[in-house]
Amino acid sequence: MDIEAQNHQLRLEIEALQEKIASLKESEERYRLISSVSTDYTFSTKVMPDGSLNLNWVAGAFESISGYSLEEFKARGGWRASIHPDDYPIDDKDLARLRNNQSTESQIRTINRDGKIVWVQVFAHPLWSNEKNRLVGIYGAVKNITDRKNAEENLIKSELQFRSLVENIHEMVTILDFKGKPTYTSPAVERITGFSLEELQQMDGFCLIHPDELEDAKKTFEFLKNNPGVQTTRINRLLHKDGHWIWAEGTLINLINNENINAIVSNYRDITERLTLEKHLKDYNERLKLILENAPIAIWDWNLETDQWYATSKYYTMLGYEPETGYPDRIIWINRIHPDDRKVVEKKITSVLDHENDEYSYEARMLHADGSYRWQAVIGNAIERNKENKLIRMLGVRIDINERKLAEELVMNSEKRLRDFLEKINLIAVILDINGKVIFCNDYLLNLTGYSSAEMIGADWFDLMIPNDHPDVKKMFLNSLKEGKILSRIENPIVTKDGQIRDIVWSNAVQHDSNSHILGASSIGEDITDQKLAQKTILSKDRLLHLTGEMAKVGGWEFETKTMKGTWTNEVAKIHALDPEGESNVAFGLSFYDSESRILIENAIDRAISNKESYDLTLKMTDANSVKKWVRTIGIPVVEEGKVVRLQGTFQDISELKKAEDDLRLLNAELEQRVLDRTKELETSNTELARMNRLFVGRELRMVELKRQIKELEEKHQTNNS
Structure with a gap:
C-alpha cells in the first residue's frame, strides 16, 4: 500500500475517532444535564x-x-x-x-x-x-440520604422512649389473643410471678389463675371477647413459680377495634401487700413495631415539542412495572396518580408550562402494579426554551419516598400510641430533657396537680413540682442524669398547684438516642399519699387492737376450711404458751383441750362448716407449760358463693374470771349461811320481844284504865263540891 493510501486510511480512522469523541462528549453532557436537576x-x-x-x-x-x-x-x-x-x-x-x-x-x-x-x-x-x-x-x-437517616433516628428514638417507659413500669402487662394465649408479656411478669417471659409465652393465659376463680375468669374473658371496647377490673389469686399464691388486681380491655393492638390487653399488679393495708392498685401497657427501607431514584426526560418522554428503567420497576421499550405514554402515568392528588400535581406541572415557574416539586401517591399506592416525590425543571420562550424540554427525577412516608406515619402512630397508652394509665407519666425541662406529661399528672398542659410543658420540673424543703433534689438528679446513673426506683414528694404535698414512688429510666447520647429521663410515678395515710391508720389501729388484746387477754384466729390451716394473733399464741411465729392448724389447736371440751369444740366446728352456725363456748384447756386454763372461744363462719370457706373468731383466757366466779360462789354460800344463822337469832329475839310487848301492852292498858278511873273520881269529887 502506497503512502497516499495509508494517509487516507489514517484520516478515515481519525474521523471515526473524532465522531466517537463527539458522541462521548454529547453523552457526557446529557448525563451531567440529567444529574443537574x-x-x-x-x-x-x-x-x-x-x-x-x-x-x-x-x-x-x-x-x-x-x-x-x-x-x-x-x-x-x-x-x-x-x-x-x-x-x-x-x-x-x-x-x-x-x-x-x-x-x-x-x-x-x-x-x-x-x-x-x-x-x-x-x-x-x-x-x-x-x-x-x-x-x-x-x-x-x-x-x-440525610432526611431518610434523620427519619430513621427519630423513629428509633421514639421506639426507645416508648419501650423504656413500658419496660420500667412495675405492672405486668399481657396481650392475649382471642384464645387466651399470651402474645406479649412485659418484663414485670417475671418479677411478680417468678416465671420467665419464655415460660409464660408457652402457657395458657388462664393457667396461673387460682382454681376457685378460674371459671369466673373464663366467663369474664368470654364476655370481653364478644364486647369490643368493654373494660373490666378483676382481683385474682395468681400462682407464683415457687408454689404460693399472690393476690393481683388487673384491668382487662377488649381493644379489637384498635388496629394497632387487635387483642385483649390485661394489666395485673401484685396487690398482696396492698390488700393487707388498703386494697388499691392501677395498671396498663402497650407495644410497638416499626419498619423502614431504602428508596431508589428514577430519571425522566420530556421533549414537549414531540411530546416524547424518556425514563430510566427504575421509573417502571420501583412501582412494579416491567420496563417499556420506546417512549412511555405520559397520560397513562398521569392517570396512575391517586385521584385525591392528581389535581394538585396537574396544577404544579401547568405552572411551569405556563411560564409561572421554572421548576416544580410534589409528593403524591402513585398506583403500584400490585394495586396499592406508593408515595413518590417528583422534581421537574424547565431546562430548554425556544426563541419564543416556549418551554420545549424538561428533565426531572422521581424518588420512591414511600418508606419515608411510612416512617413518618409510623413515628406519628408510635407517638400517638405512646400518648394514648400514657393517657390511659392511672399513673403519672413524665419525660424530662437533659436540663430537667418537661417535654411530655399525661393528663393524669395534670389532673392530680391542677396545672394545665401549657403551664407544665417547657417548665422546669424541679422548680415547679418539688417542695421547697427538698432543695438538693434538682442538683442530685441532674448530675446523676448526665452520668446516666439515676436511681431506677425512688420515693419523692411533689407539690400541687394549690399547695398539697403528694407522696410519689417513681420508676425512672435514662433516655438515649441511637448514638447512646443521653437525651433526658422518663419516669412513671404512683401516687401513694392515700396509701401511706391508710398504712398509718392501720398501724395505729393495729397497735390499739394489740394493746386491747393484751389487756383483755383476747386474740383472734382464722383458718381455711379446705386446708384446716390458718393463723392466730400473738395473744392467742401467748395463751397457749407457744412461739407466735410457729405454724398453726386446727388439729394442733384442738390438742390443747381436755377430752370433754374437745368433743364440744369439734362438734361446734362441724356445725359451723356444714350448717353455717356460729358458736360461743367456754372450755377447759392445758397450755404448753401444763398450766390448766379456762378459755372462751367464739367462731363465725365466712361464706362465699354459698359455701363456708373459712372460720374466724376470738379466743380469750378467762381463767381469772372463772376463779373470781368460784370465789364469788363461795362468798355467796358463806353469806347465805350467815343470813340463816342471823335469821334464827332474830326469830328468837322476836319471840321474846313479842312476849315483852304483850306484858308492856297489858301494863299500859291497866294504866289507861286507872287513869280513866282517877279522872272519873276527880270529876265526881268536883261535882260534889259544887
Missing part, C-alpha cells in the same frame, strides 16, 4: 499511575450538598477530606474493591462547609484499563 450529583475521578485520585468533574447538586465549588473541594483535599473520620474504614474498603475492578455501594457521613453531617449514598464503578491492567478511573453518583 436532581438532589444528587455524579462524578468522574482519574486514578493516577501512583494510585492517587484526581477528581475530574462533578455534575448536579454537588455544591448545594457539600457547600464547596469543585475547585474549593479539590483544594481542601478532595473526597477523603470531606469524609467523617469514623467512616474512613468504609471508604478504604470501597477503594480496595474498586482497585480490584468491582463496583461499590455504601452509605457514608460527610461534613459540609457549615460543619454539618450529610449522609450520602455512593454508587461507584471502576474504569479499568486492560492494557495497563489497573484502575484508571472511577465514575459514579452520590445521593443525599
